Amino acid sequence: MVTFERITKNKLQYFSSVLDKKKRQVSGLFHIEGIHLFEEFLKSGFKAEWIVLHTDFISQHPQLANTIWNKFSAITFQANAAEFRKISDTENAQGIAAGIYQKKNNEIDFSTTTKDIIVALDQINDPGNLGTILRSADWFGINKIVLSKSSVDIYNPKVVRASMGSIFRVSCQSLDLPQFLMQAKEKNYSIFAASIDPNAPADFEKTNTSNVIVIGNEAHGISEPIKRLCSHEIRIPKFGHAESLNAATASAILMYEFSKQRYRNAK
Incomplete structure (x- = not known):
């Protein structure tokens, strides 16, 4: 031994x-x-x-x-x-x-050749949710996540555990979220805000651009300053009686829909 x-x-x-x-x-x-x-x-x-x-x-x-x-x-x-x-x-x-x-990434890699998907998280506070979102992103082949500076620490031990190792494969950066969204717009990314508004569209638009999916705080949703920077709203259809979905569940559904569209368009 x-x-x-x-x-x-x-x-x-x-x-x-x-x-x-x-x-x-x-x-x-x-x-x-x-x-x-x-x-x-x-x-x-x-x-x-x-x-x-x-x-x-x-x-x-x-x-x-x-x-x-x-x-x-x-x-x-x-x-x-x-x-x-x-x-x-x-x-x-x-x-x-x-x-x-820790791996330090100072700049976001905005793709210019493929239909890119980036997940942007606004004031996500629960470390279990963030870890699960990392794991879901890894499953759907999404390798870039950005967080507002007011979100939970990326390297919180509970985040790391909940990611089940996906933290080693998915780039996750804490940054100035409004500035990032403005940069994404300049790079011709469509920015989709996850919405609970019953009047928001529930059909996922087909876009010929790369996309940013914005997910809001577990209790309050996306903050107004961030919402104003989004170009589209998207709602997950509700068929039952639950009041809401938590951030990790909503993120997984949206990542599935957008990644399905990306791979379908790639064929």
């Missing part, structure tokens, strides 16, 4: 700081935990600064422990149960956690 360097008190204190938003912003790292997320990391182009394994994990998962030893022995440390709890963000920890370098 492979063995790793024991974690020190100073390293433990530094590693656990990745769970704090302000310290995450300073370090440029984010936290992953669990076997599935770690395996998704291994398939990605992201890099780790540190890895911590619970002592029991090493004996219970010898194949993965050997892979980590061969690739990351210099940055991997082992911890006992009490130590691991300090860097864990879950109740039922699987015994593996890591600090991953």
